[in-house]
Amino acid sequence: MAANRLRHDRTQILNYLWELQDEKGYISDSDVRRLSGELNFSVVEVEGILSFYHFFHRKPTGKFIIYLNDSMVSEVKGFKKVKEAFEKETGAKFGGVDPTGTFSLFETSCIGLSDQEPAALINFEPFTNLNPKKVKRIIEVLRNGGELEDIKDEVVDHTYSLTDDPVLLRPYKIGAALKKMLKLSPQAVIDIVKASGLSGMGGAFFPTGVKWQFCRRNESFQKYVICNADEGEPGTFKDRVLMNQYPGRMIEGMIIGGYAVGASKGIIYLRAEYRYLKAKLEETLEKFRDIGLLGENVLGKDGFDFDIRIQIGAGAYICGEETALIESLEGERGGPRTKVYFPVEKGLFNKPTIVNNVETFSAVASILELGAENFNSRGTQGSKGTKLLSISGHCKKPGVYEIEWGTKIKDVLKACGARDANYIQVSGPSGLPIRGSEDERTICTEDLLCGGSFMIFDSKTDVLDILTNFSNFFINESCGLCTPCRAGNFLVGEKLSRIRKGLEQEKVLDEIASWSKIIQEASRCGLGKTSTKFLMESIEKFPEVFKEKLVKDKKEKEFNVTEATERYLKYTEKINKS
Amino acid sequence: MMNELIKLKIDGREIEAIEGRPLVDVARENGINIPTLCHFKDIYPPLATCRICTCNINGRIDTACTTLVRDGMEVDVNSPEIADIRKAIVEMLFAEGNHNCPGCSKSGNCDLQHRGYEMGLSISRFPHLFKERPRDFGPERIYMEHNRCVLCKRCIELIKTDDGKNVFSFQNRGHQALVGIDYELEKQLSDEKVLEARDVCPVGAILVKDKSGAAPFGGRKFDLDKSLKYVPTTDLKVELPKDRKPVIATTSLAGCFGCHMSILDIDDELIDIIELVEFNKSPLTDIKKFSKRCDIGIIEGGVANNENAEVLKAFREKCDILVGLGECSIWGGLPAMRNTVDLEDCLEEAYLHSVTSEPGAKIIPRSQDIPQLFDKVYSTNDIVKIDYFIPGCPPNADHIWKVIKTVLLGEQIPIAYQEFKYD
Secondary structure (H helix, E strand, C coil): CHHHCCCCCHHHHHHHHHHHHHHHCCCCHHHHHHHHHHHCCCHHHHHHHHCCCCCCCCCCCCCEEEEEECCHHHHHCCHHHHHHHHHHHHCCCECCECCCCCEEEEEECCCCCHHHCCCEEECCEEECCCCHHHHHHHHHHHHCCCCHHHHCCCCCCCEEECCCCCCCCCCCCCCHHHHHHHCCCHHHHHHHHHHHCCECCCCCCCEHHHHHHHHHHCCCCCCEEEEEECCCCCCCCHHHHHHHHCHHHHHHHHHHHHHHHCCCEEEEEECHHHHHHHHHHHHHHHHHHHCCCCECCHHHCCCCCEEEEEEECCCCHHHHCHHHHHHHHCCCCCCCCCCCCCCCCCCHHHCCEEEEEHHHHHHHHHHHHHCHHHHHCCECCCCECEEEEEEEECCCCCEEEEEECCEEHHHHHHHHCCCCEEEEEECCCCCEEEECCCCCCEECCCCECCCCEEEEEECCCCHHHHHHHHHHHHHHHCCCCCHHHHHHHHHHHHHHHHHHCCCCECCHHHHHHHHHHHHHHHCCCHHHHHCCHHHHHHHHHCHHHHHCCCECCCCCCCCCHHHHHHHHHHHHHHHHHC | CCCCEEEEEECCEEEEEECCCEHHHHHHHCCCCCCCCCCCCCCCCCCCCCCCCEEEECCEEEECCCCECCCCCEEECCCHHHHHHHHHHHHHHHHHCCCCHHHCCCCCCCHHHHHHHHCCCCCCCCCCCCCCCCEECCCCCEEEEHHHCCCCCHHHHHCECCCCCECEEEECCHHHCEEEECHHHHHHCCHHHHHHHHHHCCCCCEEECCCCCCCCCCCCCCCCCCCCCEECCCCCCCCCCCCCCCEEEEEECECCCHHHHHHHCCCCHHHHHHHHCEECCECCCCECCCCCCEEEEEEECEEEEHHHHHHHHHHHHHEEEEEEECHHHHHCCHHHHHHHCCHHHHHHHHHHCCCCCCCCCCCCCCCCCCCCEEEEEECHHHHCCCCEEECCCCCCHHHHHHHHHHHHHCCCCCEEHHHCCCC
């Protein structure tokens, strides 16, 4: 219990808040006041930090907090029915708690289980492939005092390799990569990473070796290695699979990073949606420590100290942006920084820091094992090596697929058993949509980049449903710091709903395209800059779905007088009758 | 250290500057104004929240406040595309908040309003959201008007207690974000610090109870600035008949007739107008129905009910050019203050629970003879296409007169900064 010791380390605020949240299901006024006193900063600032993250609650919740994923993949897999079932069985409404105080229901952004949707987290334990019957059973058990432990689902990882000799989905032998590292100087490690042509797998594709070189060059007695395990892009779950299947490989990648740039501290920023992976990661870290792969003088290398801690996030897509993640680690609201300094110059606590994704660190470990040449000889001119795709939606075999860069869309579709692919969202809502018929296109820098999410929707799926879902995602996940992303995305969302109501003319498409471009150009960080790409592209790619809803251009505006007077007429009738 | 003299180009002009200084400052020192809102001299790294100083820098779109000048840098500040991005951001802020200039004590001293005037902004391309926002009277001396907050972050960065604690902090996320104030810590601030909080706020979101915000006292900062000459307005091109007097119709929808009063304020020159034009349907002539097709229709007021909508549609049908006169016509204006409140609550308050309603009143008036209220007050532009807007509450008489002259004489007459107003 927290009260026994003083909570004075600001950088631990997420952990303090988690303790309070877990203890009684919410954070009370007196908790906030006490924490503010102990940390010696203002109440309003504590409120500001906790209200930034959607897994912290300020009102009492039920004994079981249920977070149902509302991503588009969930939607096509039966989200609506499952949602209704939860409401019916628990007696609670979404956003609230049932009268007995047993169940709280919330919708949440993608929880990284797109291969087994609809899925929910109940007190952060996974429940997958849900249907009304299953919901009924779960709620019955929990209501009758059953243990969550006993009924939670085992997360199943389906992995497939479309390359004969996989880089990432290969058997893992503890310490193999580190042994190679031992024989190399830090600069030689960076040279290998550079020579491999590896670029950041989180979706920004910045050359990893170059990033590490910058960080190495910046002298400092303290540097940091951060593993970005805040995999929040809807539709992606490859990092979940990597951490679940090969946690050691990622950790070795981090150790190699620390050795290369001269850092002694590593942090895994793990999204709260993956809390169920924490035990396994801790176990692996402990094992590493036991056999001298972490701690002082790693592998007997004199003077190379390196250890890793895990930080659990608290629900915020924006914290996947590296500077927002750093802010979050420093105990601030997870808003992105201005790009006056890069993390390799002034990162965590203003010290040189490398932030890389789970997949990138894992790839580094494999590259050291296999050699730069092996990795570099795969892929295309612009994209070297292999890539993990998280494939979900309308296909027979959803799962994680390792492909060589340059693989054709049609080969991917064939492998996963997608028959009627109509709308494919490549790289998640922040990426680009393609038509199923564009299957000759290739996944690589030269054509279609993909950070990992690959969502397939068939011709029965209403494209406007998809667009609305993505638009809502960005509206909910914008941090709110800058005008174009905060206000712009909301305004575009309103426009979309007017289109769906048949209240817009054809020329609205030019309007949306122009607004989208402004949001893209003027936003502060990657979230805003990519938040309207899907919309601009789908106007080009799927004009027919808009045409159906739009009225021909004319001088008159579309205005629905009946709708505008409806509330007045209804209400006066109700009042005057009574 | 970076203190070398370098050369860069801003809008084609070669400029010498010390390397590594913020672009926005370098431009300003050289007489090139890159508009800003969140930017504040004492804050580094810059806040970069408003994004209004967006420019094209070496082919990339970025903010001038976060950009440090380098040798050979080429900056485009005023090309139409870039100017439009900046204008769009100001329009977004107006659409997002509830900026009721006639009712704001910061009017005339407000940076956001000033940005709007500078850009000749009369209507936002974005629909006003009318989200209900809190008004926080809780603190001892400060009054927080969240309707006007632009979330620039200045107060959060600058106003701290003596021991360095934040008095302000963002709360929530995304479009629900707002700036919270710590009541306890506000009590600890000195009176000077409280006034400083008000003064660093670029809009009228932080006010101090019982203290006027006008600076200089009794005057309006931007009105007194002699360097501000003309407002860039959109061109108004109208083909008028040469063989007869142009015909004008006017009406007032949901408004106060103040804009018509402002027409009367044209004074002597009204006699000239009457010589030059013919009035048809208008409260000025008391002609109730269109008797012929009109060249120009002038609309005051917003659209609050079905009758307003019908009148407006008739105007669109009968007139070649429609001019929206005043803030109500542009975005709903004062009547649109009800837009942040549920219609049901408005009706109850007006007819059932108000101090003047009959005790035990149970009826909300409704009959075929009275107009049916809309769920909210709409802009005239929501119902029909409006060709030109004259802002103001009411619009300045000189502004109206200049627009009329522009139409009648067929040449653009520039609008002075002091004539272009939202209040």
